[in-house]
Amino acid sequence: MxxxxxxxxxxxxxxxxxxxxxxxxxxxxxxxxxxxxxxxxxxxxxxxxxxxxxxxxxxxxxxxxxxxxxxxxxxxxxxxxxxxxxxxxxxxxxxxxxxxxxxxxxxxxxxxxxxxxxxxxxxxxxxxxxxxxxxxxxxxxxxxxxxxxxxxxxxxxxxxxxxxxxxxxxxxxxxxxxxxxxxxxxxxxxxxxxxxxxxxxxxxxxxDPILSYSLAELNPVANSSTPPVVADNFYMYRQIRLNYYAVLALKARVYMYLAATDPANKAKAAQYAQQVIDAKDRTGRATFRLGRESDRVAGDYLMSPEHIAALSVYNLETIATSTFGETGSLVRTDFNVQDGFYYLNNLFPVAERTSDVRWKEMWVYKVTNTSYVMYRKFIQKPSAPVLQVPLLRLSEMYLILTECAATKEAAETWYRAYCSEKGIPFPSGFNAAAWETDRKNKMIREYVREFYGEGQTFFTYKRYNxxxxxxxxxxxxxxxxxxxxxxxxxxxxxxxxxx
Structure with missing residues (x-):
């Protein structure tokens, strides 16, 4: 051997x-x-x-x-x-x-x-x-x-x-x-x-400096005449390290996974997710916020304001272009069929596409071959590149709280807050007759839509069996x-x- x-x-x-x-x-x-x-x-x-x-x-x-x-x-x-x-x-x-x-x-x-x-x-x-x-x-x-x-x-x-x-x-x-x-x-x-x-x-x-300073203070602007708030660069860019809040977020993820055998772990998952959402900097502003339409318009398809932990990838633009771009191999081919069968058309219903920030400009036909669709989440906007890949995001904390809520009303409160930022229509709440099943189905779909290309779909399917x-x-x-x-x-x- x-x-x-x-x-x-x-x-x-x-x-x-x-x-x-x-x-x-x-x-x-x-x-x-x-x-x-x-x-x-x-x-x-x-x-x-x-x-x-x-x-x-x-x-x-x-x-x-x-x-x-x-x-x-x-x-x-x-x-x-x-x-x-x-x-x-x-x-x-x-x-x-x-x-x-x-x-x-x-x-x-x-x-x-x-x-x-x-x-x-x-x-x-x-x-x-x-x-x-x-x-x-x-x-x-x-x-x-x-x-x-x-x-x-x-x-x-x-x-x-x-x-x-x-x-x-x-x-x-x-x-x-x-x-x-x-x-x-x-x-x-x-x-x-x-x-x-x-x-x-x-x-x-x-x-952790992330408890004492805002992310803006810990992310100094290049070529700025304003000196950084901390002289030691080891303390900067805490959202691309496993910082204090990343530890809490990871605990929420772990307890959510362990809840498959012990539902009591849902309360612990919710506790840590809540702490991350409630995090405030020294000015009283939320440390992290959900990505929204304004981020998409700015070309920040990765929704970096909600990154709790990430990896800095200096050549992400090159990697993304070769992987997802015109000559990239990671594609889908079922985009232009509207018969209610194909994957993307069901993952993102037509009625939601005008507002959902995970859809708008994220999925586009290739110019050279319109039978294929490219995914643009990691494609960079030259004027404002976001050269990092997320490991933990605030979106997951909202989904955990939605999933862990004990009542229909509490679950709807968290999910509505999430939907309002993401541009997801949720007018009438969860199905009254079978709201827990409806919630489960929506949570599975949100994990796929939200974390497409980030490696979480397979683990979500496994967790739900x-x-x-x-x-x-x-x-x-x-x-x-x-x-x-x-x-x-x-x-x-x-x-x-x-x-």
Whole structure:
């Protein structure tokens, strides 16, 4: 048997070894690591390196954002695609090329985990090298990153959340080691995620600059003569890091997922979602707001005012143009058929298109081939580019509160607030005779519409254990089952080493 070995010195590399044998770590490498973690700057650089790793093509720079995971949700057309992409879309996870894609995603998630574990292994013994609140911020972000990446391991490779069982399945890695980590059961894995998030929340509470300054103050305008409010740029651009509010938002997402087996977790999900929505800066203004028509008009299709956490991608314009543009492969082909059967026409009913900001100018015919439709969410407006991809958004917090509300009236209050900003008609509320079913169907559709191209559709379907989507908007387009939703983890074991 071969073992898949992650050997990373900050950024990581993938290598294969013979049975029971790993790549040796040289004394020079260990010395380099000792030197790296001898200064505060070294810890900062290592944390930055972990964020850079998250932009891997296999994870949030592609695979878990707009490509692999979106094909798994059947969000893209596969006509003309490779056999591997067709097999992926059809959940043929035994295909060798598909297996390679999924194994690489698994490995790259654990590479980030290995890197932050390297930070966490050293940071408590080096507190004396830190100034200000940087020890708390760096450790808090590292814990949050460990939880974030583990959670997507669980969502992708873990069991069905409504019936997870008690078998040991996945490793929750908290140490830097050459040893193979013993897998744990779903319940323990989830408990470890929440423990890391609890610790991150405690560390960053009252210390994160996002609690003291507005996002405008923390995002200085280029070439401005006004000096930034904080001299250290490490404190800036907190919405593109796993900041304090991102930790709360991630807790809301995790508890929402765990509610599939324990409905009591809905109250916790709602609690944290509410805290994020209620966040105020020192001027009393909301820290985050929902994206709206004015953002769309300005060309901010990514609705950046609602980003709670994101990844900075300096070349996003180039990536988006080649991926979604005229020559891009991520397209749909059913746009111009108005017979009530095709996917986009049911996802965005004609009656809603004049106002829904997720539709207007987002889906457009290609100039060179009007049989295809391009998706423009990530396409940049040259005059005002938004070079970041969202990891957590305020929209999700509103949907969580809508879903968790105990009464029809409370659910409608949250959903109306959301709809009013997004331009979604909601005149008569949820169906009076079966409002919970109506709410469920609307929530599934909103997750698809809101987070199209952001990797959340597949996880939403899995959380709801969707067999078929509501006939009113998709007919037989999509079918799901545990065989589709539970992605097999790699056959090869992994060494979670970052020495």
């Amino acid at each position: 071969k073992r898949l070995t992650i050997t990373t010195i900050l950024f990581g590399a993938l290598a294969f070894s013979s049975c029971n044998k790993y790549l040796d770590v040289t004394p020079r490498a260990q010395t380099t690591k000792d030197q790296l973690f001898s200064t505060e700057k070294g810890f900062r650089d290592a944390l930055t390196g972990a964020y850079i790793q998250m932009k891997s093509n296999n994870t949030y720079g592609g695979g878990l954002m707009w490509s692999t995971i979106e094909y798994m949700a059947r969000n893209w057309d596969v006509s003309g695609s490779s056999i591997a992409i067709t097999n992926l879309t059809n959940a043929n996870y035994n295909d060798a090329q598909v297996r390679g894609m999924l194994d690489n995603t698994y490995a790259d998630l654990y590479k980030v985990i290995a890197s932050v574990n390297s930070i966490l292994e050293r940071i408590d013994g080096q507190q004396s090298v830190f100034t200000g609140n940087n020890y708390a911020l760096i450790k808090g972000e590292a814990l949050a990153l460990r939880a974030f990446n583990h959670f997507d391991v669980l969502r992708m490779f873990g069991p069905m959340p409504d019936n997870p069982g008690t078998s040991t399945l996945l490793p929750y890695v908290t140490e830097v080691t050459h040893d193979i980590i013993t897998p744990v059961a779903y319940q323990e894995f989830a408990k470890n995620i929440l423990a890391d998030l609890d610790a991150a929340e405690a560390l960053m509470k009252d210390k 969707v067999a078929t989507l509501p006939a009113s908007w998709t007919y037989s387009y999509y079918t799901g089952n545990p065989a589709r939703y539970v992605v097999p983890k790699p056959d090869r074991e992994i060494n979670y080493n970052n020495k």
